[in-house]
Amino acid sequence: MSTIIKTVNPFNNKPIKEYETHTSEQLTRILENSKKAFHTWRQTAIKERCRLLINMAQILEDDKEDLAKLITLEMGKPLAESLSEIEKCVTLCDFYATNADDFLADELIDTDATESFISYDPLGIILAIMPWNYPFWQVLRFAIPTLTAGNTALLKHASNVTGCALAIEKLFERAGYPQGCFTTILVNHDAVEKLIANDLIKAVTLTGSEQAGKAIASTAGKHLKKTVLELGGSNACVVLDDADLDKYMDTIVNARMQNAGQSCIAAKRFIVTENIYDEFLKRFKDKVAALKFGDPMNNQTTIGTLARADLADILKKQIDDSVALGATVVSGNKQDHAFFEPTILTEITSDMPVFKEETFGPVAPIMKVKDAETAFKVASETRFGLGTMVFTQSIDTAQGYIDSIEDGAYFVNELVKSDARLPFGGTKASGYGRELSKEGIHEFVNRKTVFINH
16 A cells, blocks of 8 residues: 655745655565566676766766756755755766776685685665765765666665655666666655565665664664664864864865755864864854855855754754753754754753754854863764864874774865765764775675685
8 A cells, every 4th residue: 555755845845746655566566676687787797887877977967957956946955065966976976987897806815726716796686775965975875886786776765855766766767777776665664674674685775863773773683684874973073273264164164064964974063172262163153154045946045944844843952952051052043944044052061962962954063172182082972983074284183183083084174075985984873884985885795705726
């Protein structure tokens, strides 16, 4: 029995479209089609798979205006940011088209055998459960390397970006991928649990909340299925006394406010040493005040709404609970449906929700600390482990603290970001496994040891 998924424009709360979920019978056919496609696709030469990546890159480039408008319509980010997201997907396709052949080549190992090597074989059907905040990038950074390794994929996307989910499926079809190679499924959470249990599903990847990650990992673990989890984050942005604010202030503000703060790797805790604190706070406040809210389809808009009104409600509670514990509102803290005014908080302590929880919206808690040693100690006081960013002119100082940060990424004088050329993923409550780069294409393969004596 199917149910209805409704998409809504978060900027004006107007309905966009309705979709019927797949029935159990339809899902059975989809799984069988994906299984059939896998047996053919896994035998397809890697050079042919890479050729299709070039097709995909060209289609994304040709259609980027329309695809960007779809992103903005469904989840509310400014159009310029949506365009950047599609352009980033083009670079992803280009990267794997150039490098996948080398990444998947047999790795020769010298042993006492006549010949020994590691073969990288695809696993089968991989289930991806993806979020709405970067509706194309999050999906393609999984799908491009995973399909290029010879797997097939099923996508369960966030319901509020169902139009994007179906558009991605169409992109693979238009690029020439075999029918059943990549399929979007429209299902509820109960159906996901049954899918994970199905023998045809060989592994699961999730980008989402810590709570969702625990649930998916638990279900997958019962059935001995591999998982890759990219979960929440509470990235620290450490600003030391010698930080070059003239050069990097725009980067620092963007680290928190891009996509209206709806990013797992956004700067969520600003830890600033006392000698630069007052100057930093003044400049940060001025930059935030200059952000322009409005229709995200307007090129002048620099900050959009949150993707749903309930997300703004959660953020408001986190801020108000922190204020009750002593935080000071410097600016912002006003909500109107899904819009949340960019907010700056000071007098932050580690027991406040805005410090110890993930805040998914445009709120910047700024904490004053004595010195660099204290800053890195405070930065490490988190259950999460996606990334840390440090702003300083002393590269030696920054390098000296690399080992003290347990995160999956450490960026100096730059915001934490994903890049096709670099492995991406977290530690602790931020999940495990890696996407992108060589490590990403190896997550869903069988690293098979081959030992031959003549």
